[in-house]
Amino acid sequence: MRFVDSSRKEFIDHLKHFVHPSEEISIPAQLVGREDELGKLRDCFETNGAHAFVWGLRGVGKTSLVHTACAKYSDTVKLAAAVGCQKRSTYQELLKDIYRRATNSGIVNLNDSSIKGKLSLFGVMTLEGEKGGFREQLQIDSVNHASDFLNTILPKDLYTDQEWVIIVNEFDQLENQETINFFTSLAKQMSVDKVNVKFVFCGVASNLNDLIGSHESVDRYIKAVDLEPLNHTYTLRIAENIFQEFDVEPSRGQMFRISQIASGYPHFVHLIVGEILKECYETSFHMRSIGADIYKSSIKRAARGAATRLQKEYENATRKGTDRYIEVLWAAADGQLLVKQFKSIRSGWSSPTEVVLRYV
Ligand SMILES: Nc1ncnc2c1ncn2[C@@H]1O[C@H](COP(=O)(O)OP(=O)(O)O)[C@@H](O)[C@H]1O
Ligand SMILES: [Mg+2]
Structure with a gap:
């Protein structure tokens, strides 16, 4: 030009x-110098029961890497929702955000009567509010319950065989240890339950253990992708x-x-x-x-x-x-x-x- x-x-x-200094990249041609890390994410996408944790310092390219990987390997995975954490986010709030985003983008099809019926089991209802708005009530009581819930809203697509990806960004912001433990246990439970959904967590850290703890067997189902400066x-x-x-x-x-x-x-x-x-x-x-x-x-x-x-x-x-x-x-x-x-x-x-x- x-x-x-x-x-x-x-x-x-x-x-x-x-x-775009402050907006992530999701176009493969624009992502420079991350072939190895893209390869690690592809391995994780292709391995049953594996989730990923992308970590590194702010501005190094974590969010860009994950969005680009979803675009590049679109024959294997499909992005269901990307949510961000805040200091005091609870797991209920984050699950609700995931649900709302996947519903708003049409990924969860609420017109499908079988999904609608199953959702009532999780206490998910859309209620008409005072001004005609809608409100969801979602009551998830345990990690097993959450695993079943995600399996219901994001079922396997038998035609494409793609796995769903949920990006949980800014995981380092969480101060609520209960939320951190919930999500690491949920990732493990989903691997055990063979749920067709992969979590990709992103967080600022110079040491992954500081973020998710050295919880035994975490690294068996959450693969660390460490991003160094380019x-x-x-x-x-x-x-x-x-x-x-x-x-x-x-x-x-x-x-x-x-x-x-x-x-x-x-x-x-x-x-x-x-x-x-x-x-x-x-x-x-x-x-x-x-x-x-x-x-x-x-x-x-x-x-x-x-x-x-x-x-x-x-x-x-x-x-x-x-x-x-x-x-x-x-x-x-x-x-x-x-x-x-x-x-x-x-x-x-x-x-x-x-x-x-x-x-x-
Ligand atoms: N590999 C890369 N090649 C080119 N530009 C990149 C690359 N990784 C990140 N960027 C650019 O740098 C900025 C910061 O990346 P981002 O993914 O938001 O970092 P982080 O999530 O680690 O804070 C983005 O806005 C994007 O434009
Ligand atoms: Mg980021």
């Missing part, structure tokens, strides 16, 4: 299709792929710097590239290479956008009643690797200003 020949609407539509070649490719769609060709140096700043997080590549493209459009850009002025001001805007989100994390990490952790955090960030021995942090101690100056 050429910026000067496009209307604003055309440009924004094109931008939204290729650049390597440099891949973050570079994400930027190249997007720029190509807009006929823009930044210099090698500019591309490397974008990839370096993103440090393996595709979220940041999308953020920076998006700012550069918007600035190109605003300035009626008509060349292929990008001048230092557009490049620098776009990076600054992307950094400001990211800083709002990171500011709170920074404060949580440093302000534990005192400011003395600021130095520790900056010293830990002083280098490529964030995993460091305390000893090496102490010996390489730098002040925040020293570190910032080195990186600008």
